[in-house]
Amino acid sequence: MRHRVDVAVVGSGFAGSLTALALTRRGHSVALLERGRHPRFAIGESSTPLAALLVEELAERYDLPRLRPFAKWGTWRAAHPEIGCGLKRGFSFFRHTWDAPFCDDPDRAGQLLVAASPHDAIGDTHWYRPDFDAFWVRECGDAGVLYLDETALARPRRHGERLMLIGVRHGQPLTIDAGFVVDASGPRGFLAHTWPIAEEVPRFLPPTQALFAHFEGVERFDACAPLEAGPPFPVDDAALHHVFDGGWIWVLRFASGRVSAGAALTDALASRLGAARGETAWRELLAHLPSIAAQFRDARAVTPFVHQPRLAYRASQVVGPGVALLPSAVGIVDPLLSTGFPLTLLGIGRLVDALSASADPARRDAALARYAEQTRAELDVTERLVAALYASFCDFPLFKRLALLYFAAASFAETMRRLGRAERAPGFLLCGDARFRVALVGLTERALARPTGAARDALLDDVERAIVPYDVAGLGDRSRRDWFPVEVQDLRDAAPRLGIAPHEIDALVARCGLTTPRPAAPGGAA
Numbered sequence: 001m002r003h004r005v006d007v008a009v010v011g012s013g014f015a016g017s018l019t020a021l022a023l024t025r026r027g028h029s030v031a032l033l034e035r036g037r038h039p040r041f042a043i044g045e046s047s048t049p050l051a052a053l054l055v056e057e058l059a060e061r062y063d064l065p066r067l068r069p070f071a072k073w074g075t076w077r078a079a080h081p082e083i084g085c086g087l088k089r090g091f092s093f094f095r096h097t098w099d100a101p102f103c104d105d106p107d108r109a110g111q112l113l114v115a116a117s118p119h120d121a122i123g124d125t126h127w128y129r130p131d132f133d134a135f136w137v138r139e140c141g142d143a144g145v146l147y148l149d150e151t152a153l154a155r156p157r158r159h160g161e162r163l164m165l166i167g168v169r170h171g172q173p174l175t176i177d178a179g180f181v182v183d184a185s186g187p188r189g190f191l192a193h194t195w196p197i198a199e200e201v202p203r204f205l206p207p208t209q210a211l212f213a214h215f216e217g218v219e220r221f222d223a224c225a226p227l228e229a230g231p232p233f234p235v236d237d238a239a240l241h242h243v244f245d246g247g248w249i250w251v252l253r254f255a256s257g258r259v260s261a262g263a264a265l266t267d268a269l270a271s272r273l274g275a276a277r278g279e280t281a282w283r284e285l286l287a288h289l290p291s292i293a294a295q296f297r298d299a300r301a302v303t304p305f306v307h308q309p310r311l312a313y314r315a316s317q318v319v320g321p322g323v324a325l326l327p328s329a330v331g332i333v334d335p336l337l338s339t340g341f342p343l344t345l346l347g348i349g350r351l352v353d354a355l356s357a358s359a360d361p362a363r364r365d366a367a368l369a370r371y372a373e374q375t376r377a378e379l380d381v382t383e384r385l386v387a388a389l390y391a392s393f394c395d396f397p398l399f400k401r402l403a404l405l406y407f408a409a410a411s412f413a414e415t416m417r418r419l420g421r422a423e424r425a426p427g428f429l430l431c432g433d434a435r436f437r438v439a440l441v442g443l444t445e446r447a448l449a450r451p452t453g454a455a456r457d458a459l460l461d462d463v464e465r466a467i468v469p470y471d472v473a474g475l476g477d478r479s480r481r482d483w484f485p486v487e488v489q490d491l492r493d494a495a496p497r498l499g500i501a502p503h504e505i506d507a508l509v510a511r512c513g514l515t516t517p518r519p520a521a522p523g524g525a526a
């Protein structure tokens with residue numbers, strides 16, 4: 001079989017499918033090639049407000065109305081109850097001490113709760129990827145994308161200006177004659193193996209490993225630990241982070257009762273636990289973390305444990321002659337702070353626009369070079385911040401303060417995008433904003449030196465100062481003792497500092513459904 005297309009997209013996770021659909025809407029003929037078959041297990045499930053906004057923007061920009069409901073919990077559940085998802089009201093962090101139950105003090109020194117939404121209807125989501133990704137592949141088929149699964153591809157061959165993807169499908173030889181190839185096959189994927197593209201060693205992050213599975217029977221953490229009543233959101237309806245020396249555990253709850261959980265561990269801890277042993281290592285880890293062990297007491301894994309001996313990945317190349325990698329194929333830093341989706345969704349829009357902007361090869365190459373530069377810059381700042389957080393696992397007050405850099409940048413960017421002023425918040429983690437980028441680079445470098453005494457105190461103060469000009473969420477208010485609800489008043493207070501008129505805030509609040517939050521019920525019921 002031989003097919004001639006404008007663009008071949010390799011890899012049919014949601015990112016490959018959305019890229020294929022957007023390219024189709026821009027008038028390109030597209031083939032979507034997958035080595036496996038849907039539905040299939042995929043990791044990377046937790047969305048964020050910025051990812052939700054990007055979903056809405058992609059839906060608008062590429063005329064994909066069926067994408068729009070997936071931006072929010074309420075609209076997703078109403079439009080597609082058959083596609084699994086979980087409610088994510090915010091980010092919950094709890095600090096655990098090895099071999100001791102979780103306990104806290106009146107200052108809530110051992111926790112950080114940052115709300116992403118004031119109520120469930122506009123809450124974020126965890127995407128149950130087997131359902132979600134299969135849905136988008138079906139949409140591709142309906143939109144006229146040539147979808148070929150169970151396809152094994154060899155190294156692309158150049159033929160003049162075009163690339164030949166030669167492979168085998170169901171025992172039959174196959175050739176895709178493509179004007180351009182987009183690699184959407186994830187880390188260490190298609191081009192990494194066949195082109196090949198060298199792997200770079202992370203510059204700031206220590207070597208890490210991952211161990212994860214899906215579970216049933218996982219207890220809510222607020223039923224296992226003595227938590228103060230009245231959190232800004234039920235702490236389990238969130239991306240729940242359990243942080244400890246040498247790593248952290250994520251717990252993401254789907255509405256079906258299924259839970260995605262796993263650990264990101266430094267090499268030192270992973271090898272002490274023998275992480276390659278899978279479930280045995282997981283149990284051993286929990287044996288040292290009694291409150292998390294209580295949460296998983298009656299849990300059972302319903303998918304095989306996956307051990308990734310190298311979690312972080314970085315490709316040395318983003319674009320080449322006739323090819324480009326999506327951000328998710330260029331790099332993964334860590335699941336901490338759920339950065340994968342927004343980085344990928346930002347990249348989809350940029351890449352599709354670069355490929356559609358002009359038929360003039362020189363202009364297209366210039367657009368692709370810009371795409372490559374932005375992709376690298378965003379992965380760089382993400383790695384810096386996550387590495388600084390890893391360096392601060394043992395100093396939780398510093399960890400929390402550094403994490404607020406992310407929340408300040410994210411909530412500022414969301415606000416500006418919602419106000420139609422995206423240009424004031426350029427790049428992921430504001431990496432196109434010189435003042436913020438310089439501050440973030442300097443502060444994270446100081447954190448990587450693991451400061452103590454006066455140097456550490458100065459760092460805490462300087463992080464706080466760096467956040468002030470971008471703070472739209474009351475993140476500098478110490479009286480909140482590290483519980484940060486979504487308060488419309490914070491936006492109103494920040495408006496004069498940001499040069500935003502009160503009526504713009506009122507319009508934003510009405511448009512986005514940002515009504516005053518209701519207090520969460522004690523015990524966690526939503």
Ligand SMILES: Cc1cc2nc3c(=O)[nH]c(=O)nc-3n(C[C@H](O)[C@H](O)[C@H](O)COP(=O)(O)OP(=O)(O)OC[C@H]3O[C@@H](n4cnc5c(N)ncnc54)[C@H](O)[C@@H]3O)c2cc1C
Pocket residue numbers: 010011012013014015016033034035036042043044045046047151153184185186187189190210212262326328329332334335338339340341342344
């Ligand atoms: C442990 C872990 C946890 C994460 N958690 C989060 C999170 O909570 N939030 C977040 O935002 N991000 C998270 N991420 C990142 C997230 O997984 C990615 O951003 C996301 O999966 C990107 O989706 P994708 O469609 O690009 O890639 P994938 O989901 O990896 O899909 C790639 C597809 O390509 C196919 N493929 C691979 N090789 C080939 C080939 N040679 N030929 C054809 N097809 C091929 C695969 O079968 C697969 O279907 C996490 C990542 C990891 C590793």
